[in-house]
Amino acid sequence: MTETLRPFQPADLGPLHALVARTIETSYAGVYGRLAIDHFHGHHSAEQIRKDAADGFTLVAEHAGLLVGTGTVAGEHIGRMYVAPEHQGRGLGRRILDALEQRARDDGRESVYLGASIPARTFYERLGYGLVREDAHEFADGGRLVWFRMVKRL
Protein backbone atom coordinates (compact mmCIF):
# COMPACT_ATOMS: atom_id res chain seq x y z
CA MET A 1 0.00 0.00 0.00
CA THR A 2 1.40 3.39 -0.88
CA GLU A 3 -0.04 6.18 1.19
CA THR A 4 0.44 9.84 0.26
CA LEU A 5 1.35 12.35 2.97
CA ARG A 6 0.01 15.89 2.68
CA PRO A 7 -0.88 18.82 4.96
CA PHE A 8 -4.35 18.87 6.56
CA GLN A 9 -7.04 20.89 4.76
CA PRO A 10 -10.29 22.14 6.37
CA ALA A 11 -12.36 19.65 4.31
CA ASP A 12 -10.45 16.79 6.04
CA LEU A 13 -11.98 17.58 9.44
CA GLY A 14 -14.94 15.17 9.34
CA PRO A 15 -13.07 12.19 7.83
CA LEU A 16 -10.06 12.80 10.09
CA HIS A 17 -12.20 12.88 13.22
CA ALA A 18 -13.86 9.62 12.10
CA LEU A 19 -10.46 7.99 11.49
CA VAL A 20 -9.13 8.98 14.93
CA ALA A 21 -12.36 7.86 16.69
CA ARG A 22 -12.34 4.49 14.90
CA THR A 23 -8.67 3.91 15.70
CA ILE A 24 -9.22 4.76 19.37
CA GLU A 25 -12.09 2.26 19.59
CA THR A 26 -10.14 -0.50 17.84
CA SER A 27 -6.59 -0.05 19.10
CA TYR A 28 -7.41 0.83 22.73
CA ALA A 29 -10.01 -1.93 23.26
CA GLY A 30 -8.70 -4.28 25.93
CA VAL A 31 -5.90 -1.82 26.77
CA TYR A 32 -7.90 0.98 28.41
CA GLY A 33 -11.29 0.91 30.20
CA ARG A 34 -14.47 2.51 28.85
CA LEU A 35 -14.11 5.79 30.76
CA ALA A 36 -10.49 6.14 29.70
CA ILE A 37 -11.45 5.52 26.06
CA ASP A 38 -14.21 8.14 26.36
CA HIS A 39 -11.60 10.54 27.74
CA PHE A 40 -9.50 9.96 24.57
CA HIS A 41 -12.56 10.73 22.44
CA GLY A 42 -13.01 14.03 24.28
CA HIS A 43 -9.34 14.89 23.83
CA HIS A 44 -9.61 14.19 20.08
CA SER A 45 -12.92 15.91 19.34
CA ALA A 46 -13.48 17.50 15.92
CA GLU A 47 -13.16 20.93 17.52
CA GLN A 48 -9.83 20.01 19.14
CA ILE A 49 -8.51 18.60 15.84
CA ARG A 50 -9.51 21.83 14.06
CA LYS A 51 -7.87 23.98 16.73
CA ASP A 52 -4.62 21.97 16.80
CA ALA A 53 -4.37 22.09 13.00
CA ALA A 54 -4.74 25.87 13.16
CA ASP A 55 -2.18 26.26 15.97
CA GLY A 56 0.34 23.74 14.62
CA PHE A 57 1.05 21.58 11.58
CA THR A 58 -1.13 18.54 10.91
CA LEU A 59 -0.23 15.89 8.36
CA VAL A 60 -2.68 13.40 6.89
CA ALA A 61 -1.98 10.19 4.98
CA GLU A 62 -4.31 9.31 2.14
CA HIS A 63 -4.86 5.99 0.41
CA ALA A 64 -7.39 5.37 -2.38
CA GLY A 65 -9.16 8.62 -1.52
CA LEU A 66 -9.48 7.78 2.19
CA LEU A 67 -7.63 9.22 5.18
CA VAL A 68 -5.63 6.46 6.85
CA GLY A 69 -3.18 8.26 9.13
CA THR A 70 -2.33 11.52 10.86
CA GLY A 71 0.02 13.34 13.22
CA THR A 72 0.47 16.93 14.46
CA VAL A 73 3.45 18.98 15.59
CA ALA A 74 3.11 22.31 17.43
CA GLY A 75 6.39 23.79 18.56
CA GLU A 76 8.19 20.91 20.32
CA HIS A 77 5.03 18.89 20.96
CA ILE A 78 4.04 15.95 18.79
CA GLY A 79 0.52 14.63 19.17
CA ARG A 80 -2.43 12.81 17.68
CA MET A 81 -0.41 10.11 15.93
CA TYR A 82 -3.01 7.68 14.56
CA VAL A 83 -2.78 5.10 11.80
CA ALA A 84 -5.91 3.23 10.68
CA PRO A 85 -5.87 -0.30 12.15
CA GLU A 86 -5.66 -1.98 8.72
CA HIS A 87 -2.64 0.18 7.80
CA GLN A 88 -0.68 -0.29 11.04
CA GLY A 89 2.65 -2.11 11.15
CA ARG A 90 3.70 -1.23 7.59
CA GLY A 91 5.89 1.80 8.20
CA LEU A 92 3.27 4.55 7.83
CA GLY A 93 3.55 5.74 11.44
CA ARG A 94 7.32 5.99 11.00
CA ARG A 95 6.90 8.07 7.81
CA ILE A 96 4.46 10.46 9.51
CA LEU A 97 6.68 10.86 12.58
CA ASP A 98 9.82 11.40 10.46
CA ALA A 99 8.04 14.18 8.56
CA LEU A 100 6.83 15.87 11.77
CA GLU A 101 10.33 15.71 13.27
CA GLN A 102 11.75 17.24 10.08
CA ARG A 103 9.20 20.03 10.34
CA ALA A 104 10.29 20.70 13.95
CA ARG A 105 13.97 20.69 12.85
CA ASP A 106 13.15 23.16 10.05
CA ASP A 107 11.52 25.38 12.69
CA GLY A 108 14.79 25.36 14.67
CA ARG A 109 13.68 22.94 17.39
CA GLU A 110 16.36 20.78 19.01
CA SER A 111 14.02 18.26 20.64
CA VAL A 112 10.42 17.08 20.60
CA TYR A 113 8.23 15.50 23.29
CA LEU A 114 4.93 13.62 23.43
CA GLY A 115 2.55 11.61 25.59
CA ALA A 116 2.62 7.99 24.44
CA SER A 117 -0.26 5.57 24.90
CA ILE A 118 0.44 2.07 26.27
CA PRO A 119 0.35 0.36 22.82
CA ALA A 120 2.48 3.10 21.21
CA ARG A 121 5.34 3.20 23.73
CA THR A 122 7.46 0.58 21.94
CA PHE A 123 6.86 2.30 18.61
CA TYR A 124 8.34 5.54 19.95
CA GLU A 125 11.24 3.72 21.64
CA ARG A 126 12.13 2.11 18.29
CA LEU A 127 12.19 5.59 16.78
CA GLY A 128 14.60 7.02 19.34
CA TYR A 129 12.32 8.43 22.06
CA GLY A 130 13.33 8.07 25.69
CA LEU A 131 11.03 7.78 28.69
CA VAL A 132 10.85 10.85 30.94
CA ARG A 133 8.10 9.67 33.29
CA GLU A 134 4.93 7.61 33.58
CA ASP A 135 1.64 9.38 34.38
CA ALA A 136 -1.68 7.82 35.37
CA HIS A 137 -5.23 8.88 36.07
CA GLU A 138 -7.67 6.62 37.96
CA PHE A 139 -11.27 6.41 36.72
CA ALA A 140 -14.43 5.58 38.68
CA ASP A 141 -14.87 2.29 36.79
CA GLY A 142 -11.54 1.07 38.15
CA GLY A 143 -9.79 1.73 34.84
CA ARG A 144 -6.50 3.59 34.68
CA LEU A 145 -5.37 5.95 31.97
CA VAL A 146 -1.62 5.38 31.80
CA TRP A 147 0.57 7.33 29.44
CA PHE A 148 4.28 8.02 29.05
CA ARG A 149 6.00 11.35 28.68
CA MET A 150 8.76 10.76 26.09
CA VAL A 151 11.38 12.98 24.51
CA LYS A 152 13.77 12.84 21.56
CA ARG A 153 16.72 15.05 20.69
CA LEU A 154 16.58 15.95 17.00
Ligand SMILES: CC(C)(COP(=O)(O)OP(=O)(O)OC[C@H]1O[C@@H](n2cnc3c(N)ncnc32)[C@H](O)[C@@H]1OP(=O)(O)O)[C@@H](O)C(=O)NCCC(=O)NCCS
Ligand atom coordinates in the same frame (compact mmCIF):
# COMPACT_ATOMS: atom_id res chain seq x y z
C1 LIG B 1 1.38 3.81 17.17
C2 LIG B 1 1.11 3.93 15.66
C3 LIG B 1 0.91 5.41 15.30
C4 LIG B 1 2.34 3.38 14.92
O1 LIG B 1 2.10 3.44 13.53
P1 LIG B 1 2.42 2.16 12.59
O2 LIG B 1 2.22 2.57 11.20
O3 LIG B 1 1.64 1.02 13.11
O4 LIG B 1 3.98 1.93 12.93
P2 LIG B 1 5.16 1.52 11.89
O5 LIG B 1 4.67 0.39 11.05
O6 LIG B 1 5.65 2.73 11.20
O7 LIG B 1 6.25 0.99 12.92
C5 LIG B 1 7.54 1.57 13.07
C6 LIG B 1 8.34 0.71 14.00
O8 LIG B 1 7.70 0.61 15.28
C7 LIG B 1 7.37 -0.76 15.55
N1 LIG B 1 6.04 -0.75 16.18
C8 LIG B 1 4.93 -0.14 15.75
N2 LIG B 1 3.91 -0.35 16.59
C9 LIG B 1 4.40 -1.14 17.56
C10 LIG B 1 3.85 -1.71 18.73
N3 LIG B 1 2.58 -1.50 19.09
N4 LIG B 1 4.64 -2.47 19.50
C11 LIG B 1 5.92 -2.70 19.14
N5 LIG B 1 6.51 -2.18 18.06
C12 LIG B 1 5.76 -1.40 17.30
C13 LIG B 1 7.37 -1.45 14.22
O9 LIG B 1 7.65 -2.81 14.35
C14 LIG B 1 8.47 -0.70 13.50
O10 LIG B 1 9.73 -1.15 13.92
P3 LIG B 1 10.81 -1.72 12.86
O11 LIG B 1 10.93 -0.68 11.81
O12 LIG B 1 12.01 -1.92 13.70
O13 LIG B 1 10.18 -2.98 12.35
C15 LIG B 1 -0.13 3.10 15.22
O14 LIG B 1 0.11 1.73 15.46
C16 LIG B 1 -1.41 3.52 15.92
O15 LIG B 1 -2.14 4.38 15.42
N6 LIG B 1 -1.72 2.90 17.07
C17 LIG B 1 -2.97 3.13 17.79
C18 LIG B 1 -3.14 4.54 18.26
C19 LIG B 1 -2.00 5.04 19.13
O16 LIG B 1 -1.67 4.45 20.14
N7 LIG B 1 -1.44 6.18 18.70
C20 LIG B 1 -0.38 6.83 19.41
C21 LIG B 1 -0.95 7.79 20.39
S1 LIG B 1 0.33 8.29 21.50
